[in-house]
Every structure is written in C-alpha cells, then in structure tokens.
Amino acid sequence: MKNFVKFALTTCLAFAAMPVLADERFQGYWYDSTGSEEFDLSEIYLIESLGADGSLRGLDVNVDRANGFSGGHYEVSGDRIIITYPEDEGEFTLTYEFLDENRVVYRNEEEDFQAVFKRLPEDAYLSQALMRLVDTERPLQVSLGENPSIGSIIALVSLDNEEANFEIGMDKAAVYEGEMTQGGDVLLTALHDHLLMIRTNAEYPAEQFSEIVELLRAR
Amino acid sequence: MRGLLGSLLVWLALPVLTAQADEQLLGYWYLEEGAPGFTIDDVHIGALYADGTILNLSSDGKEVSSYTSAEYSVEGDEITFIYPRGSDEEPERHPYRYELIDSDTLLYTDEAGDYENPEDAKTYYRRLPDNAHLTLALLGLAENGQLEEAELEVDSDFGERSVLVTTEDPFAQFILFSDRRQAFRGQINRNGVPVVSTVSRHLAAFRLGTAYPDEAFDEMIMIMQESIASAQKAAD
Structure with a gap:
C-alpha cells in the first residue's frame, strides 16, 4: 500500500512537473551497492536522492560520518544519463540499465566503470529519515554510532551548520512508543515503531525540533 | 534496609x-x-x-x-x-x-x-528543600542500599543537572535529569517497557543498557518517587 501510494505520488509529480524527464523509475533514494550488497549504512558511501525535476541530492557516508549535499542534477536521454554533482565534483555521462525496478547499473565502458545502485530499502528507517532531511537542502552533518539503550544505531544530527541538535535512534528489533516533554516542549518522541528522536541539545529551539519531527513522521 | x-x-x-x-x-x-x-x-x-x-x-x-x-x-x-x-x-x-x-x-x-x-x-x-528532587531521589536510593556510584554533570543536555547512577547491579545504570525550572512529563516505552520515565515533575530517568532487567528499573523509579513524595508530605 505504502509503495503504491509512493509510486502513484511520484508518478503524478513526474507528469505534472516534468513530463520530458522520461523515466520516472529513477526517482527516489538509491545507494551505491559497490561497498555492500545488502544495505548497511556503515558499509556504504553514497545515497542519492533523484527528484522528479531532475534534481540530485545525496548523502556522502564515510563509516561513522555523513554529509548531505544538494544542487546536483541529472538528465536522461535515451539509454544515457548525465549526472552532474555539485561544487565541480564532476559531470558523468553514463549508460544505464535497469536490472529490475530496484536495481540500476551505470556504466562507462571507456573508463571501465560500473556501479550498481539499489533502491534504499523501506525498512532502512534511519537512512530514509536522513534522506528526508537531505531533501530539505539544509546543510546536514551526521555522526553515526551505536547506543544499545536507545537503538542499535544512533545518528547525531546537525542541521544548518549548527552544533549537533538532535539524535535519531533506530532499533528494528524493538517497538518504541510514547513521548516525553520538558516544560511542554518535546524532548524525546517515538517517530514510529523503530525510530526514536531526541532533542539532545537543549539550546535547539523546540519549534524547529517539532517541525522536523512532523516532517519525518509524515508519510 | x-x-x-x-x-x-x-x-x-x-x-x-x-x-x-x-x-x-x-x-x-x-x-x-x-x-x-x-x-x-x-x-x-x-x-x-x-x-x-x-x-x-x-x-x-x-x-x-x-x-x-x-x-x-x-x-x-x-x-x-x-x-x-x-x-x-x-x-x-x-x-x-x-x-x-x-x-x-x-x-x-x-x-x-x-x-x-x-x-x-x-x-x-x-x-533540604522539598523541591530538591534529584537529591531526594539519590537519598532514597542510598537509604535502600542502591546508590553505588553517582557521577554528576552540571548543565547537561536535558536539564540543569544530570547524574549517571550505577546501582548495586552493575548492569543497572540510568541517568537522572533534573530541572527545577520546568516540568517533565511523559514516558518512552521500548517493547512495552519504560526506558525513559518521568520520576517527578523535576526529574526524568533514562535507562541505559538493555541488559538491565525491566523490573529493576521500575523498582528504582518507585524508590525515588517514594522518597520525593515523603519529603513533600513532611513539608505539607
């Protein structure tokens, strides 16, 4: 159902905004599976967000650090895709081939380059949340760690070039529920079953924190 | 005890x-x-x-x-x-x-x-003022032989003070967050069991480590709540 809604939504967006952009199969979150066959945030180094309008944003991951970027774009024409990364990090003209709707191979035969990108799994809850933050195009820095009390994986998130302002914890094996407030402001809240969000930095304005909670909670 | x-x-x-x-x-x-x-x-x-x-x-x-x-x-x-x-x-x-x-x-x-x-x-x-909830909580734990170690941090993330408490059971650690300026409310459950609890309006407890038996955390919360409540009663 969720997939259907998402599919329907992206399809609508594609038709409404940019019918020229041919192949809506590209839209969504993809990770470079070169480092890791199965999705594992600590093993991979790139997740991309391909927008219906040809925008390209992403998350560079380096073991326990991740940084968001935006301002790239992509263009599909025939069996070719031109990917332009922001800040002069290069323009790549590649051929593409969909192995199925969740896997695409990019190749540059001249340079003997090949990479398989896979669709970010729906149950990669933490990464899905981080990619939603990437899509806001606000400066994003993340440090990743483990905290068995809160979740198996924990992301300490800094938005807008500020100090770390909140944490997102994920535990796929557990079900979280509830909320704790301090002076009426949300301090901790279960985003959904497997994600917990914590306003780590008391200086971080409660309204901004709540906005982000709403953003990440929205389906 | x-x-x-x-x-x-x-x-x-x-x-x-x-x-x-x-x-x-x-x-x-x-x-x-x-x-x-x-x-x-x-x-x-x-x-x-x-x-x-x-x-x-x-x-x-x-x-x-x-x-x-x-x-x-x-x-x-x-x-x-x-x-x-x-x-x-x-x-x-x-x-x-x-x-x-x-x-x-x-x-x-x-x-x-x-x-x-x-x-x-x-x-x-x-x-001791009856709104010194953090201190009352620690006194309650001490009276029950449960206060093994307590590390204090001033200006912590979640309040004016936080204390990392180690009880008699070395796996049983939790952090107490104290804030006398504003009230804590609510609770976070993990698989139906509290991991973050409001002890009193000025005190929240954050359980650490999943090896911590569920009942043990509940018991500590109760001890602290009783201690705070009895000070309140004595003051009234």
Whole structure:
C-alpha cells in the first residue's frame, strides 16, 4: 500500500512537473551497492536522492560520518544519463540499465566503470529519515554510532551548520512508543515503531525540533 | 534496609519517639557554605533518622557519594555524634549544643573546642528543600542500599543537572535529569517497557543498557518517587 501510494505520488509529480524527464523509475533514494550488497549504512558511501525535476541530492557516508549535499542534477536521454554533482565534483555521462525496478547499473565502458545502485530499502528507517532531511537542502552533518539503550544505531544530527541538535535512534528489533516533554516542549518522541528522536541539545529551539519531527513522521 | 526506610516513615508520622526526643531534628540537613540556596554541586547532607542512625550524602560537583559514619543521641539541647572505632575500642564521641533557629535552620555549637573566634565554633545546617528532587531521589536510593556510584554533570543536555547512577547491579545504570525550572512529563516505552520515565515533575530517568532487567528499573523509579513524595508530605 505504502509503495503504491509512493509510486502513484511520484508518478503524478513526474507528469505534472516534468513530463520530458522520461523515466520516472529513477526517482527516489538509491545507494551505491559497490561497498555492500545488502544495505548497511556503515558499509556504504553514497545515497542519492533523484527528484522528479531532475534534481540530485545525496548523502556522502564515510563509516561513522555523513554529509548531505544538494544542487546536483541529472538528465536522461535515451539509454544515457548525465549526472552532474555539485561544487565541480564532476559531470558523468553514463549508460544505464535497469536490472529490475530496484536495481540500476551505470556504466562507462571507456573508463571501465560500473556501479550498481539499489533502491534504499523501506525498512532502512534511519537512512530514509536522513534522506528526508537531505531533501530539505539544509546543510546536514551526521555522526553515526551505536547506543544499545536507545537503538542499535544512533545518528547525531546537525542541521544548518549548527552544533549537533538532535539524535535519531533506530532499533528494528524493538517497538518504541510514547513521548516525553520538558516544560511542554518535546524532548524525546517515538517517530514510529523503530525510530526514536531526541532533542539532545537543549539550546535547539523546540519549534524547529517539532517541525522536523512532523516532517519525518509524515508519510 | 528497605524495612528501615519503611519504619522511618512510620517514625516520622507517629509522635511516639524513643529517647532521641526532638523530632524537629529528624530529616535531611545540608551544610550551608558559600552562596545561600541549595544546589547539589558542592554540598554535604546529613540525614538524621529516628533510630539514631545517620546517612551522609556528599557531592564535590563531580561525584555524589553516600556513607554512614556515625550515630547520634540527644539529651536536652545537646547532640552527641558517635563514631564507632575498632571493636575493642570505645567509640569517639563529639558533643555539640544544638539550636533550631527556625524550623529550617539548625545550629551546632562546639562548646568543648577552643576557638579564637567564637563564630568558628558554629556550624549551620539548613533543611533540604522539598523541591530538591534529584537529591531526594539519590537519598532514597542510598537509604535502600542502591546508590553505588553517582557521577554528576552540571548543565547537561536535558536539564540543569544530570547524574549517571550505577546501582548495586552493575548492569543497572540510568541517568537522572533534573530541572527545577520546568516540568517533565511523559514516558518512552521500548517493547512495552519504560526506558525513559518521568520520576517527578523535576526529574526524568533514562535507562541505559538493555541488559538491565525491566523490573529493576521500575523498582528504582518507585524508590525515588517514594522518597520525593515523603519529603513533600513532611513539608505539607
């Protein structure tokens, strides 16, 4: 159902905004599976967000650090895709081939380059949340760690070039529920079953924190 | 130990007392040094119980520790602190004259000592305020033999103070967040079991480690809540 809604939504967006952009199969979150066959945030180094309008944003991951970027774009024409990364990090003209709707191979035969990108799994809850933050195009820095009390994986998130302002914890094996407030402001809240969000930095304005909670909670 | 706490509450409630006599002496007293007003950052607290036992809670701004060192007995306006020594030695006895200046201020005067300045013979203790929830919680844990270690952090992420508490069970750790300016409310459950709980309006507990038995955390929360509630009751 969720997939259907998402599919329907992206399809609508594609038709409404940019019918020229041919192949809506590209839209969504993809990770470079070169480092890791199965999705594992600590093993991979790139997740991309391909927008219906040809925008390209992403998350560079380096073991326990991740940084968001935006301002790239992509263009599909025939069996070719031109990917332009922001800040002069290069323009790549590649051929593409969909192995199925969740896997695409990019190749540059001249340079003997090949990479398989896979669709970010729906149950990669933490990464899905981080990619939603990437899509806001606000400066994003993340440090990743483990905290068995809160979740198996924990992301300490800094938005807008500020100090770390909140944490997102994920535990796929557990079900979280509830909320704790301090002076009426949300301090901790279960985003959904497997994600917990914590306003780590008391200086971080409660309204901004709540906005982000709403953003990440929205389906 | 728990029995002792239970009977303490009864002692406080009943006017019938032993030879310890002055029930106004009972309760939690802190040594007022430096700026007036209570904080847990640098403080010594003596808890006087009806059965003549004393529990101490000390903080140096980094660690809060509890210990028992003495007992006391009262006769007239004299209080004697009795420090046990080796089994074949007589305990040390330190008598002071005490005076309740008001219901919240206790003055000890060392009349036996030789002081150039008579003011130096005086020590003032203030009654622990009933909104010192963090301290009351720690006292409750100590009274129940559960306060193994408590590391204090000032200006923590979730409040004015936080304390990392290690109980008797080494797997049983939790963080207490204290904020007297605003109220905590709510709870976070993990698989139906609390991991973050509101202890009182000024105190939240954050359980650490999944090896921590669920019931043990519940029990600690209850101990702390009882301690805070009984101080409230005594004040009302």
